[in-house]
Amino acid sequence: MRNEGASLGVADGLEFRLLGPVEVWRGPERLAVSSRHQRSVLAALALRPGRAVSVDALVDAVWEEDSPQSARRQVVKLVSRLRCALGDAITTRSGDYILNAGPDQVDASVFDSSVAGARRLSATDPAGAASAVREALRLWRGPALSGVTSGLAAQATWLEESRLAALEDGVDWELAAGGHAALVAELTILAVEHPLRERLVGQLMLALHRSGRTTEALEVYRRTHERLADDLALAPGAGLQQLHVAILRDDPAPAAPTLRPGARPRVAVPRQLPAAVAGFTGRASQLKELTGLLDRNDTVVISAINGTAGVGKTALAVHWAHQVADRFPDGQLYVNLRGFDPSGQPVRPAEAIRGFLDALGVPAQRIPAGLAEQAALYRSQLADRRILVVLDNARDTSQVRPLLPGSAQCLTVITSRDHLGGLIVSEGARAVPLDLMTTAEADDLLTSRLGPERLAVEPQAVSDLIEICAHLPLALSIVAARATLTPALSLTELAKQLRDARDRLHALDIGDTSVNLSAVFSCSYRTLSAAAARMFRLLSLHPGPDISVPAAASLVGTGRDQAHAALSELTRAQLLTEPSTGRFTYHDLLRAYSAGKACQDETAQARRAAMHRMLDHYLHTAHAATLLLNPPNDQLPLAEPQPGAFVDELADDGQAWQWFTTERPVFPAAIDRAADAGFDTHAWQLAWSVASFCIRAGHWEQMVTTQLVAIAAAERAGEPRGQAWSLRELGRAYTRLGRYPDAQASLHRALDLDQRLGDLIGQARSHNNLGIVSYAQGDHPEALEHGKTAYALFHAAGHRPGQADALNAIGWMQTQLGRHAEALRSCLQALELHRAVGSRHGEADTWDSLGHAHHNLGEHRRAIACYHNALDLFQKLGSRHPQADTLIRLGATYHDAGDFHTAHHCWQQALPILDDLHHPDAAALRARLAEHPPAP
Structure with missing residues (x-):
């Protein structure tokens, strides 16, 4: 050393x-x-x-x-x-x-x-x-922290990032001192080792250019441009593009790209905070302490708000976050980690990071599979950005540590019942303990909700209510709502009712056995209408973090309007909150109380029937949505939904995509709940129905988890066809994750089941997916053979839509092999078949493939005509995402034909579609628009 x-x-x-x-x-x-x-x-x-x-x-x-x-x-x-x-x-x-x-x-x-x-x-x-x-x-002797366990992977990644950043700084200073010629060899090696690190690439280009090797500098840019496009579907950043232009113009002193914020490409600004807390009072000292953290900009700042259940940790964090949101212009990230939610498992760190990366606009294809790699990418995204991160309801230190930013410009606020001592010691987190409200704070809360006049009439009753509620903000808010909803009831009588309550919330440990939260909850529960009380009980069966009106209507088996009325009544009673329009949730203490009432007041048969209706809602809506996203899909043999199950009506693939995006956090828990409760057919069919969305949106790890549950459920149900379908989806997920041996093993297992069942169509689907694995590995000839086998099987089964799909896939693969004329013949056959079977979606897809083949043959006018045919059909069908794909390829054709203005116009038309769908391809298209501005 x-x-x-x-x-x-x-x-x-x-x-x-x-x-x-x-x-x-x-x-x-x-x-x-x-x-x-x-x-x-x-x-x-x-x-x-x-x-x-x-x-x-x-x-x-x-x-x-x-x-x-x-x-x-x-x-x-x-x-x-x-x-x-x-x-x-x-x-x-x-x-x-x-x-x-x-x-x-x-x-x-x-x-x-x-x-x-x-x-x-x-x-x-x-x-x-x-x-x-x-x-x-020279202190470095190899990769940092070599020879240790994976628990320090994030620290090793951070040290390596520090080394590279220091090296890049040093190269900048050497370039400024005129040392370009001596740097070329070293930078050439570094650019090979780190081909996507644009600062190093730019430094190599600059060193080559200044050494009189401009052609080589431009070739470096071309290779980098292709690598980014192929691997990440991205264009080079603004700094590298500007350097490229400067070298082309032979500017006398082009500068190397830097990491200054002003040189950054346009990035997403997340705004994830829940709605501001209405009528927040008290906690002045804690608010002051939190605000004081804003002045510490020399280190990573973490605040850990800890306290018992119901003490108002989330309310404090969200209220303060809204107060200071303007101090974080790069955005605010929020996640409920559900650390103590009695309905299910806490949110896994990888799931939370994935949600953050989506909010930060990171394309799905750029997100690695491993937790350590995801955490490193997340920290890189937050570097040089001022973002507030709120980690709500954390279980323990291990859950939150991967979610901590590494930038001193970010501030992290964590709420937890746990003291998070490990973070306080090892990360220097500032502990903000939150105790029960003082009498004055509790009085202020009741005053803000009920008005000073009403409290002044019955001061003793106010003191009694504060004592009965044990100074807990959650309990006080519920009591205030009860008093508001029944203005004729005196506060004295309300306090008497609470004292007379006999039932207690035995299942909860909030750290004080003298607190009778059950009395507070039951006071409001007993005043509910029968419909609202039943809704409150049955909501405990829902596994997700929040619930929509249609799903709630399915639980209780009523119409949508009646369900919304019950949910609104519960919200007015402070037994539910509505964090976003049409989505309802409640505190985990209330969830536990609700579950107890469901066991007490609902028979096992009634609870099972409610769960059946809820699962039918998700299954039938998801199945309809996936057919809108992928019309050629085979349909599942679904049983009829139970009476009272509400199925969302989705008009087009745009609405389908939005529904999937909103409900995504519910799916894994719903599939687990279905499997645990013995609804095995629902479990594998729901997992299949959400698979296509997960594939497109990049939730591949989630898909692996759900398909493994689905395979086991189908096996228990004695449904080998369900096993085969689930294995195919598992293979698709493994393919996207680059786990090709696992993908092939899953698909071959599916193929074996298909063959034993004599399912020719299933075999064809499996070969299609094996072709995709071969294509992903660069084996285009083998991929083409799988496509031909799939076609033969579809033909033998007399499945004409499948034949058309396979012919289109064969044509696409032929274009990858440079056999564009053959591709045209295959796609024209596919087009004829699609028309014969009336598959307008298939016809549109095939027009798109024909356009691609003509484009590669240099027949731009024919390509443009084919793409317009595809667009006309997609527009009539309301298929928005395929429209965007075709518009992007049409723009590329116009660009190659020299019509830059029309190319830019096509891409501009595609961008709002992808933005509306929250699709990860939007970032790549935005970068392309920046790279190719419209002609003057």
């Missing part, structure tokens, strides 16, 4: 090396740290020298998520073994561990300090700054 440019202070003779294989040295001797688990504990301590690290944080460092029950005990043993090697370097304080080393004894800290000094020096001495960075980079 020692080097001439950056020596380490070693007062106790120890040096800790993290920038490569994790090692510890005493002078010339490397000490033995034998196991990966030991090295992980050592690294976690050395990343925070001199700071207390909790046992929980060390457990996370060693095991990430799946820690054994004995994890804490094992960590204690690991630390004990490290002490044998390190002596007194590790000490204990209040149950936490501290590595007693200075920053100058840890190579990662030395590196950070050296780079920070170089950046300060760069303004006056760029050459000196570059030299200092080069010296600091």
Whole structure:
């Protein structure tokens, strides 16, 4: 770790090396740290020298998520073994561990300090700054944190990002000092290692151009442009495009692209906060403490609001977030992590990150599969942006740690019943404990809801109500709603009713056994109309975070208007909230109370019938929606929906896409609930019905999870056809994730079942999907063979729509092999068949393929005519997403024909369609429009 440019202070003779294989040295001797688990504990301590690290944080460092029950005990043993090697370097304080080393004894800290000094020096001495960075980079001996467990993957990614950023800064300063010729060889290697890192690519282009090798610089840009388009469906960023133009113009002093905010391409600005809290009162000291965090911009700021259930943590966080939203111009992210929701499992970190990446406008194809990689991409998206992140209702430290930004410009607010001590110790989170309301705050809350005049008449009753509600904001809000809805009822009588209540909420532990929340809840529950009370009970059967009016109508088996009236009554009584128009939810304490009332007041048969109707709502609506998205799909043999089940009427694929997008968080829980409750056929059929949306929207990991549940459900139900259908969907998901061996295994299992069932159409579908796997792996000849086999099977089954689909797929594959004339013949046959069977969607798809073949033959006029035929049909059918696809290809044809103005117009027509559908392709199209502005 020692080097001439950056020596380490070693007062106790120890040096800790993290920038490569994790090692510890005493002078010339490397000490033995034998196991990966030991090295992980050592690294976690050395990343925070001199700071207390909790046992929980060390457990996370060693095991990430799946820690054994004995994890804490094992960590204690690991630390004990490290002490044998390190002596007194590790000490204990209040149950936490501290590595007693200075920053100058840890190579990662030395590196950070050296780079920070170089950046300060760069303004006056760029050459000196570059030299200092080069010296600091010599501390690196390989990939950071090598030889440790996956629990430190995010920290390793962050260290690697720091190395590359420092290297890029140093190259900038060397270029400024005229060192372009000497940098070409190094930058050529770096650009190969990091082909999508545009700053390095731009530096290589600049070094080549300044060295008189302009043709090579332009070739680098061309290759990068193609790589971005092929791998990510993106165009180069604005900075790289500007450098390209400057080199083409032979500007005398083109500048390398930088990461300044002004040079960024246009990005999405998320606004995810729930509706502002009406009538919020009190909590002045906590609000002041939270606002004080805004002035700390030198470090990553995390605030952990903790307190018992019902104490108002979410209300405080959301109220404050709305107050300061203007201080975060790059947006606000929010997620309810459902850490203590009695209805289901907490939200997985990967699911939450995926939601954030969607909100940040990251295209689905850019999102990696692994949690560590997703977390790294998420942090990269937040770098140099000022965003407020609200993580509501967190279960524990391990759930939120992957969701924390790495940028000091962002601020994270977390609410939890857990104290999140691991974050306080290891991440420096600021604890904001939230206790019960003071008497004055509780009085203010009731005053804001009921008015000072009413409270002044019965001061003793007000005091009694505050005592009965145990100063809990949730309980006080419900009581205030009860008093508002029955103005003739005196507060004294209301307090008497509450004191006389006998039932208690035994299932909940809110930390104070004297609190009778059941009395508060039952006071409002008993005054509900019969319809609203039944709605309240049956809502506990719904597995999702929130529910729509049609789904609620299906639960109770009434009409939509009656259901909406019941939901509105519950909202007025403060037993439900409406976070967005037409979506209803409630606090998990109320959910638990609701579940208890359902078990008490509804028979098992009634509960099962309600669940049956609810599952019918989701299944039949999803099935209709997927047929709108993919009209050639085979239809499932659905049973008739139960009387009282409400099926949404969707007019076109745009409405179908919007329905899927809104309901997506419900699907995994609904499929699990169906399987757990014995509705196995519903489970696999619902999983199949949402699969096409998941494929298009990029929710491939979710799709894998649901299809595995579906396969098991179909097997239990004795439905091998359902197994085969589910296996095919699993294969499609694995294909999108790049897990090609898994995809092939799933599809071959499906094919085997199809063959045993004698299902020729199923076999054809499986071959079609195997062709896609081959295509994805670049094996176009094999993909074509699968397409031909699929056609033969469809032909043998007399399935003319399938034959037409297969011929169209064959034609598309022939274009990939450069056999465009053959492609035209295949697609013309497909067109004839589609017309014969009356498949206008298939006809439109085939016109699109014909346009693509003519375009590749250079027959632009014919291509344009074919694309217009496709567009006419898609518009008549209301198929908005295919319209956008065809408009994009039509624009490319006009562009290649030299009509840049019309090309731009086509792309402009496609963009609002994709935006309306919240489709990930919108970002790529927006980048293309920026790259190809309209002709003057």
